[in-house]
Amino acid sequence: MNIERSIFTTFLANYLINTVATALVSLIPASTGGGVLTPQYISFVVLAVVIVAFFAWWQGVKGFNAGIIFGIIGFVVAIATAFVTGISGVLAQSGSFSQVVSVLPNFWPFLASWSTLVLLGYWVIPPVVIGWLKGKGMPSTASTMM
Numbered sequence: 001m002n003i004e005r006s007i008f009t010t011f012l013a014n015y016l017i018n019t020v021a022t023a024l025v026s027l028i029p030a031s032t033g034g035g036v037l038t039p040q041y042i043s044f045v046v047l048a049v050v051i052v053a054f055f056a057w058w059q060g061v062k063g064f065n066a067g068i069i070f071g072i073i074g075f076v077v078a079i080a081t082a083f084v085t086g087i088s089g090v091l092a093q094s095g096s097f098s099q100v101v102s103v104l105p106n107f108w109p110f111l112a113s114w115s116t117l118v119l120l121g122y123w124v125i126p127p128v129v130i131g132w133l134k135g136k137g138m139p140s141t142a143s144t145m146m
Helices: 003-025 039-059 064-094 097-111 114-137 141-145
Strands: none
Touching: 003 039, 003 064, 039 064, 039 114, 064 097, 064 114
16 A cells, blocks of 8 residues: 555545535534534534545555555544644734744643544544455455356
């Protein structure tokens, strides 16, 4: 598996998740009941899983290990993108590096939240399933025709 291509592919998938999936989910009316598992959040996770599964298929992930590697690369790319976006956003708004330094400790609670586990789940589970199906679980069309 080409690691450089995986980084590019996961970056593109992360971009689509953060823009297109978020835009589509924003069309769902917000729930008034509160809580974390809202229809918008569930729809976002489902769309993210579909996007990640498509890009894992497009990348040509074949096998369990290739799926794990692709998923971990995607997770790291998503975390790095969130970090760089947060830092650059603070720098663009304040224009002060001291303000950036004061915001850096706020990144740890972001990582320690349960939504990071959801992020890890939708980045690792679909590529592993796609890789397993393409590697061992799914028979080829040539063997089923005989």
